[in-house]
Every structure is written in structure tokens, then in C-alpha cells.
Amino acid sequence: MQPDTAVRKVLIHRLGSLGDTVVALPCFHLIARAFPNAERRLLTNFPVHAKAPASAAVLGSSGSVHGYMRYTVGTRNPVELLRLAGEIRNFAPDVVVYLMPMRPWKAVKRDLLFFRMAGVKRVIGAAGQQEMKLRFDAATGLFEREAERLSRQITELGDAGRQDLANWNLMLSEAEHQAAREASSPLNGHPLIVCGPGTKMPSKDWGRENWRHLLGRVDANFPGHGLALVGAMEEFDIAEHAALRWTGPKVNLCGRLSPREAAALLAHARIFLGPDSGPMHLAACMGVSCVIPFAGTGLPGVWFPQGSQHQIVYHRTSCAGCALETCAVAGHPCLASISVDEMEAAVSRAMSGEPGKSTITVIS
Numbered sequence: 289m290q291p292d293t294a295v296r297k298v299l300i301h302r303l304g305s306l307g308d309t310v311v312a313l314p315c316f317h318l319i320a321r322a323f324p325n326a327e328r329r330l331l332t333n334f335p336v337h338a339k340a341p342a343s344a345a346v347l348g349s350s351g352s353v354h355g356y357m358r359y360t361v362g363t364r365n366p367v368e369l370l371r372l373a374g375e376i377r378n379f380a381p382d383v384v385v386y387l388m389p390m391r392p393w394k395a396v397k398r399d400l401l402f403f404r405m406a407g408v409k410r411v412i413g414a415a416g417q418q419e420m421k422l423r424f425d426a427a428t429g430l431f432e433r434e435a436e437r438l439s440r441q442i443t444e445l446g447d448a449g450r451q452d453l454a455n456w457n458l459m460l461s462e463a464e465h466q467a468a469r470e471a472s473s474p475l476n477g478h479p480l481i482v483c484g485p486g487t488k489m490p491s492k493d494w495g496r497e498n499w500r501h502l503l504g505r506v507d508a509n510f511p512g513h514g515l516a517l518v519g520a521m522e523e524f525d526i527a528e529h530a531a532l533r534w535t536g537p538k539v540n541l542c543g544r545l546s547p548r549e550a551a552a553l554l555a556h557a558r559i560f561l562g563p564d565s566g567p568m569h570l571a572a573c574m575g576v577s578c579v580i581p582f583a584g585t586g587l588p589g590v591w592f593p594q595g596s597q598h599q600i601v602y603h604r605t606s607c608a609g610c611a612l613e614t615c616a617v618a619g620h621p622c623l624a625s626i627s628v629d630e631m632e633a634a635v636s637r638a639m640s641g642e643p644g645k646s647t648i649t650v651i652s
Contacts, residue, residue, distance in 0.1 A: 289322060289444065289445055289446045291321060291322060291323070291324050292322060292323055293324060293325045294325075294382075295323045295325070295326045295382045295383060296325065296326055296327065296382060297326055297327050297329075297379060297380060297381045297382050298319065298323050298326045298327070298328045298329070298381055298382065298383055298384075298385060299328075299329055299330075299331055299357070299376065299379065299381035299383075299384045299385070299408070300316070300319060300328060300329070300330045300331065300353065300384075300385045300387060301330075301331045301332075301359075301384060301385070301386050301387060301388055301399075302330060302331075302332055302343070302387040302388065303332055303333045303359065303361060303388065303389065304332075304333070304342070304343075304389060305342045305566060306342050306343075306345060306346055306547055306566030306569070306570075307564075307565065307566040307568070307569040307591070308342075308343075308389065308434075309342065309343040309346040309347065310346055310456075310566065310569035310570060310572075310573055311433070311434045311435040311438070311569060311591075311594065312387055312435070312438055313346075313352075313435075313455065313456050313457075313458070313573060314435060314438075314439055314448035314449060314450040314455040314456060315385075315387055315438050315439060315442060315448050316347070316352040316353070317352070317448070317449075317455050317457070318439075318442065318445055318446055318447075318448040318449075318455075319385055319442075319445065320351070320352060321446070322445040322446060323383075326382070327354050327355075328352070328353045328354055329353060329354060329355045329356065329357050329379065329381075330343055330347075330353045330355075330356050330357065331356075331357040331359050331376075332356060332357070332358075332359060333358075333359050333360070333361045334356075334358050340356070341356055341358075343356070344356060345546060345547045345548070346458070346547055346548070346570075348458070348459075348460075348461075348464075348548050349461065350458060350459040351459070352459075357372075357375060357376070357379070358372075359372065369402070372406075373402065373405055373406040374406075376403070376406040376407070376408065377406050377407045380407065381408060382410065383408075383410040383411070383412060384403055384408050384410070384411045384412070385411075385412050385413050385442060385445075386399070386411055386412065386413035386414045386441070387413060387438055387441070387442070388413075389434075390420075390422060390437070393417040393420065396414055396417075396420065399414070400414055412442055412444050412445065413441040413442045414441075415441065415444075419440075419441070420441065422437060422587070422590070423437075425589075428589075428646075429588065429648055430588050430589030430592070430646065430648075431587045431588060431589040431590050432589065432590070433589060433590060433591075433592060433594060434590055434591060435450050435594050436450060450594065453573075453575050453595075456572075456573035456574075456594065458548060458551055458573065458574075460548055460551060460552050461548075464546070464548050464549050464551075464552045465552045467545065467546075467549045467552070468545065468549050468550075468552035468553040468555075468556075471516075471539070471541050471544055471545055471549070471553065472514075472516055472539060472541075472553055472556075474537060474538075474539045475514030475515075475516065475537045475538075475539060476514070476537060478512060478513055478514035478536065478537055479512065479513050479514065479558055480513065480514050480515075480516060480553075480556050480557045480558060481506065481510070481513050481514070481515050481516075481557060481558055481559055481561070482515075482516045482517075482518055482553065482554055482557040482559075482560050482561070482567075482571070482576075483499070483503060483515060483516075483517050483518075483527070483530060483531075483560070483561040483562060484517065484518045484519045484523075484527075484560070484561075484562035484563075484565060484567035484568070485499040485517070485519070485523070485526055485527055485530040485561075485562055485563070486519040486520065486522075486523025486526045486527060486542070486562075486565075487523075487562075487563045487564075487565050488520075489583075489585070489613045489614075490613065490614045490615065491583055491585045491610075491612050491613055491614055491615045491620070491623075492563045492564050492565070492583040492585065492623075493563065493623070494563055494581045494623055494626065495623075495624075496526050496529045496530055498581075498626075498628055498631075499526075499529075499530035499561075500529055500530050500531075500532055500533055501533070501628045502561070502628050502631050502632060502635070503515070503530055503531055503533060503534050503561075504532075504533025504534065505628070505632050505635075506561075506632070506635055507533065507534045507535055507536055509632070509635075509636065509639075510639055511536065512536065513536055513558070514536060514537040514538065514539075515531060515534050515536065515537070515538040515539075516538070516539055516541055516553060516557075517530065517531055517538070517539070517540045517541060517542060518541050518542060518545060518550050518553065518554075518567050519542040519543075519565075519567065520542060520543060521542060521543025522543075523542045523543075524540060524542040524543055527540050527542045528540055541553070547566065547567075547570060550567060550570060551570045551573070551574055554567070554570055554571045554574045554576055555574045555575075555576075557571065557574075557576050558576075558577070558638075558639065559576065559577045559578070559579055559635065559638045559639060560576050560577070560578045560579070561578075561579050561580075561635070562578075562580065563580065563581060563582075563583065564580060564582055564583060564585075564586070564591055568580060568593050569593060569594075571593070572593035572594045572595050572598065573594065575595070575597075577597045577598055577599065577638045577644070578593045578598045578599070578600075578638075579598070579599045579601075579631065579634045579635050579638050580592075580593070580598065580599070580600050580601065581601050581623060581626040581630075581631055582600050582601060582602040583622055583623050584602065584603065584604060584605050584607065584608040584609070584610070584622030584623070585609070585610055585611055585612060585615075585622075586609065586611065587608065587609040588602050588604060588608070588646070588648055589646075592646065595644070596643065596644045597638075597643075597644045598638075598644045598646075599634035599635070599637050599638045599644060599645055599647075600634075600644075600645070600646040600647065601626050601630050601631060601634055601647050601649075602622075602646065602647065602648050602649070603621070603622050603623075603625045603626055603649045603650075603651045604622070604648055604649065604650050604651065605617075605621050605622045605651045607622070608622065621651055622651070625649075625651050630647070634647070
């Protein structure tokens with residue numbers, strides 16, 4: 289598709305947190321190329337009591353979007369819906385680009401009806417029920433990545449080029465790079481390993497003792513490296529515990545870096561260690577190899593980091609794809625069965641530059 293310079297206003301509908309925004313980066317770049325003269329606003333959810341959405345922490349001043357429109361997830365409040373419809377009507381977008389997470393077709397049709405009621409005449413990305421289904425590759429045993437699904441939904445606009453790292457560019461500022469350099473200065477220029485052991489979802493938590501043992505082994509196996517720990521402020525303590533056996537230089541940056549500053553730091557890392565998380569996706573978009581004990585909450589492949597360089601350890605149980613925030617199965621088998629030995633071997637593969645590997649083990 290040739291750039292449409294006549295379109296003046298575009299509304300992009302994408303909900304979610306940091307990771308949800310990162311995996312949509314190629315689509316944001318494609319939309320900007322397709323509608324270069326348009327004012328682009330993002331209709332998204334804002335965290336409770338927050339003045340800005342999580343997506344703003346990822347997109348920053350990159351120019352991918354020019355503003356945000358608040359949406360309350362799951363709302364059925366008619367006053368709230370009328371307010372939103374009025375705001376969309378006042379903005380008067382020429383087109384809506386639909387980048388919503390996987391949801392029932394009934395919900396998609398409800399969204400399309402709402403946009404029509406708000407005066408929207410053109411929607412891209414909601415082609416039909418069959419096209420919006422998640423695809424499965426029997427040869428690999430993996431489902432398509434969320435980034436692939438989103439790109440496929442808007443092929444009307446062209447190729448999002450998700451395989452090209454340039455289309456994951458966060459367009460970080462020099463100030464963001466400088467903040468990362470200053471924060472990591474205690475490491476004195478040592479080659480860098482980054483770990484983000486924390487997670488807001490208990491079902492994705494591999495356990496602080498596992499991280500402590502693993503980092504101790506990584507330190508012993510690869511001496512001379514510096515360790516930076518990243519995450520939110522509330523993850524500071526688990527990061528401190530995880531690094532207890534690290535004898536080399538280390539710095540706990542949990543709560544000290546914005547997501548974009550963390551991405552600037554990650555650009556210099558040899559590997560990233562952590563659970564399925566926002567920092568994992570940030571590392572992947574910077575081209576860093578990720579070593580991940582992947583929870584079975586999601587179907588294998590869907591939320592794997594973008595790229596072919598990653599070492600993924602995934603134990604598939606009968607309850608895989610549960611999407612639960614807290615595991616409802618005694619012993620949390622999908623993660624508890626991932627051993628420190630498995631992760632140590634995966635780290636060794638990543639550090640030696642071996643091709644990426646997704647180890648899918650079926651656990652009965």
C-alpha cells in the first residue's frame with residue numbers, strides 16, 4: 289500500500305501493559321508509514337489512578353502516537369461509554385486500526401458496532417472471524433506470536449516487517465541512553481548480564497530461591513561480568529535476594545529506570561534473564577538473547593519474545609493456556625518443574641552464541 293497522505297486522523301485501539309505495547313511496535317511503525325500526515329491517537333487502558341497509560345512508558349516521545357484516549361477495560365457503564373463515544377466523535381478519525389488482544393468474535397462485533405455509533409466509517413484489523421483466529425504450526429508445536437498475529441491483521445496497510453529489528457526501534461533519546469549509562473556506572477564497564485526476576489503475576493513467578501541459585505552458577509561459570517537487576521520498585525527485594533550469590537560487580541536498578549531507560553541499558557547486555565515480562569520484551573526488541581523459564585499460563589509461542597536468538601524453557605502441562613494470574617493447581621507444575629540445571633544449560637547456550645531454542649517439555 290502506498291502512503292495515504294489524505295488521511296488526517298487515525299485512532300489505534302490497543303489495550304494492555306508494557307509487554308502488550310512492545311509486541312505491537314512493528315504495527316505502530318507500519319501505521320506511521322501508511323498514514324504519514326495523520327494525527328495518531330491511541331485508545332488504551334490507563335492503570336487505576338494513573339495520569340498516563342502503560343503504553344506511554346514504552347512509546348514515549350518516539351512520535352509513534354501523538355496522544356492517548358482513555359478506555360476503562362470491561363466497562364458497561366453507559367455514562368462512561370457515552371463519554372468515550374463523544375470523545376471519538378469529536379476527534380473524528382478517518383480510520384480506526386484495531387489491534388486488540390485475542391477475544392471472542394462476539395466481543396469484536398460489539399466493538400465494531402460501538403465504533404460505528406461513534407461515527408467511524410472505516411476499521412482496519414477486524415477482517416473476519418476466521419482470520420482473527422490464532423494459528424498453530426504443527427511442525428514446531430508452537431502457536432503464532434502475538435506480534436505475528438497483529439501484523440497479519442493489518443496487512444491491508446502493508447508488511448509490518450516484524451522480522452526486521454529496525455521495525456522494533458523505540459527511537460530512544462540521548463537523555464535516555466545517558467540515564468542508563470549513569471545508572472550502570474558502578475559496573476565499571478564490565479560485560480553486562482541483566483536480570484529481571486520479578487513479576488506482578490504469581491503464576492509467572494519462578495521463585496526467588498531458583499533465581500538466587502541460578503545467578504550464583506552464572507557468576508561462577510562466567511566470571512568477570514557485571515550484573516544489573518531491573519524491574520519495578522516493588523521488585524527491589526526479590527532482586528536483592530536473587531543476587532545474593534553474585535560475587536562480581538552488581539547494581540539493583542529496580543524502580544530507578546523508566547522502561548525506555550531500561551531498554552537503553554539492555555542494549556548493552558549479553559543476555560537477559562527473567563520470566564515472561566515487559567523487560568523480556570524490551571530486551572528482545574533491543575536484539576538481546578533472552579533466557580526464560582516460561583510459565584504455562586499462555587499457549588507455547590504466543591508470548592515468546594520476538595526473534596530467533598532466545599532460549600525458552602517451557603513445560604507443557606495439561607492445564608497449559610489457563611491465562612490465570614494465580615495458579616490454581618497444587619504445586620504450580622508448569623514452573624516448579626523447571627529446574628535450575630535446565631536454566632543453567634540454557635544460559636550456557638545463549639552465552640556461547642548457539643542458535644535460539646524453544647525447549648517444549650510435556651509434563652504429565
